[in-house]
Amino acid sequence: MTTTTTDETYDPERPGRLLRTERDALIPLLRDADDAAYGIRTCCPGWTVRHVLAHCGSALMRVVESRFEKGVYSPESNERDIAERADWSNSRVVDELERGMTEAGPLIARSKGRLDGVALGEWVHAGDVREAWGRPGAYGGPGLPDALLLLAAHSKAVDSVALHADIDGRDEPLLLGAAGGTAPPARYIGDAPTLIRLSAGRPLTGTRYELAGAKEADLGVFS
Template sequence: MTYADTTHDVRDPELPGRLLTTERDALIPLLRARPDDDFALATLACPGWTVRDVLAHCAAALTRVVEGRFEQGGFSPEANDRDIAERADWTNARVLDELERGMTEAGAAIARAGGALDGVALGEWVHSGDVRDALGAPGAYGGQGLGSALTLLARVTGQKGHQLLHADLDDRDDPLRLGDASGGLTPARYIGDAAMLVRLYAGRPVPGGVTYELAGAKAEDLNIFG
């Protein structure tokens, strides 16, 4: 069986921006239609953060990318908490306005960064899944951007030197290769759907009733954000 290997392909600098705008077009209308009470819901994926907190963090991070502001801790937990606190008195609509602008404009800055910020686009897309999950909305860690997200995931795991993993995806035609073979570890094997694979690599909770097979690695070993 031949596995699609996106870790060593020529980088498409426009891919992160396309992922962000694709998710923008789906997520922002969904959020603008939700009542304010929904923004106060807790998120399972980000303990201690509400839906609004996640959105404020995402909006601030993308603004930092657009403006090239990575000083004072960059994307550290302290900087993230400060960004959220700075937006505490904003309306939900204003947070969404900033998020929409960021998802629209950050792609160009990410493209210019030569790959160093590609993971930001992937992280923003994962956080979109966190929000959908908390709201009980469909498409968490999936949707139209899934193909682009998997391409970025393969590239990020390769850059980070993660253990090579061969993924046979129930809902995708082509199997996928993630990670890097240079570490010398025996390749791991995953069988299941693509959204579950994203959850594992993002360190997100596994919903009840979802089954998958993972051999040759532990789920916690896959986490790219841990």
């Protein structure tokens, strides 16, 4: 979940801005939901909405509290964090998430790109919750412009497949992944939320896009 970027257009405030933008949209939605909604399954294997939110809050609080022991953000570490919150009320889980989304931004900015993937992952998980609840705006919304630029930087940091993305409504193509190889970059034509789904390994049912020069499985940016 970590990144390092040397992008000349890098904005250290972008991750925190994305988190605050998503906080203002997501937290009221979570506060208004009944307890039964937290038990709905998400696209993340084995995880309900509550599991996703517990993971998100714990991941951000690790940033806020500078707790990065060996194996942090591994599947095993994520499951331990969720288990530690098993006795918490849903409102307490949301309280922690709101605090993390508020306070983690400055700490991520100081990491000079190393922790930007945490903010991007949090935003994607917010989309997972909306998707599970059948709410509009999954993997889209007001944070999308910042999310796309973080995606581009993160894809380069993890050396993913080079991709030239022509995104509906965007004047300039978005360049993802490793550059400078001998093969031409793969080509994507479609909307931005679908590109997010492809890059994050989310379900593509009901989407329309064109992809040439790569397979869907080649485009993932999260391990």
